[in-house]
Amino acid sequence: MFWTRDPRPLLAGLDRLGELRERCFVQVTVTGYPPSLEPGVAPTGAIIEAVRILAARIGRERIAWRYDPVILAEGLDPAFHLSNFARLAEALAGSVAHIVLSLLDEYVATRGRLGRAGYASPLFGSPRGEARAGDSRESALPPQPWPELLAGLAAITTSRGLETRACAEPFDLSPLGIAAEPCIDGPRLGKLFGFSPPEARDRGQRPACRCASSVDIGEYGKCPAACVYCYARR
Numbered sequence: 001m002f003w004t005r006d007p008r009p010l011l012a013g014l015d016r017l018g019e020l021r022e023r024c025f026v027q028v029t030v031t032g033y034p035p036s037l038e039p040g041v042a043p044t045g046a047i048i049e050a051v052r053i054l055a056a057r058i059g060r061e062r063i064a065w066r067y068d069p070v071i072l073a074e075g076l077d078p079a080f081h082l083s084n085f086a087r088l089a090e091a092l093a094g095s096v097a098h099i100v101l102s103l104l105d106e107y108v109a110t111r112g113r114l115g116r117a118g119y120a121s122p123l124f125g126s127p128r129g130e131a132r133a134g135d136s137r138e139s140a141l142p143p144q145p146w147p148e149l150l151a152g153l154a155a156i157t158t159s160r161g162l163e164t165r166a167c168a169e170p171f172d173l174s175p176l177g178i179a180a181e182p183c184i185d186g187p188r189l190g191k192l193f194g195f196s197p198p199e200a201r202d203r204g205q206r207p208a209c210r211c212a213s214s215v216d217i218g219e220y221g222k223c224p225a226a227c228v229y230c231y232a233r234r
Contacts, residue, residue: 001184001214002026005225006042008048014057016034026054027100027183029066030092032084036117037071038045040226048091055095061103061192064183067153069104069229073119078149086156093160100183101153102167103146107231117228126170142171151176186212197205 009065013114017024028051033043041047041159055063067085072078089099103125125142126194141147154177156165164174165181174180186197189212198213205211221234 005029005030005223007048007054008042011050011057012146014054024058025062025064025189025192026058027064027066028054028096029068029069032088033071033076037119037226037229038115038227040224044088048088051086051092052095060095061097063096064100064165065092066100066102066167068100068102069076069103069125070101070149070153071113071114071122071229072145073122075119078152079147081149082152082156089156089162093139093162096162098163098165099157100165100167101150101178103142103169104229105231107217110229113228119228121148125229139170140151140172141175143155147176154178168206170208175186180210182210182212182215184211189216 002024003009004026005028005163007026010026017083027049030044030051031038031041035041035042051063051065065088067088070081072081104122104161105126106122106124110124111122114120125146150173154164160179163181164178166178167183169180171179182201184202187198189195190197200213202209202211202213220232223230223232226233
């Protein structure tokens, strides 16, 4: 399972993966946000083209598009997201299996960084202290304008014949057309690749996370994207 903001380096090494090439799944984050939020992210057009090439090589059923996180703040209102998401969905719909959404969570320094970047008064899906702690039971819908916006995004996705999933949200978003499904979907991966997946959830993740048990390989602070909102940024 690869997670990336830029699949171009993966394309260059895909032929060297050997057997793994037949058992890989790629999650690509494409947000189309301004450079002030994502100063090191490659141009959106270049990423979309790379996703299309990747889909042609491994199949769209092995690629998920992440519009993640959804940020509501001054300068990033629902109208921006509906227009931006529709544009990206039109470009990516034929190259991905499904779409993953998540609301902006508050981590250390997130609010201050966003403010300094020009995006004041951010609305967090899970304010700090609530994002990873406490009860894992799903609660009611988040406050407005989240429900109206999320329903609009899901409608755009549905119009493209794709499923909308929520990543580790402590809300029941099913009335909005958004499924509570894992990003590392054991049963679906098992069916796709012909193996018996772990049945238990990963206990090392947030309570609302539904992902199958897995092992991370990576390192914090090394991503060149330098996204203002990123929890792993140093």
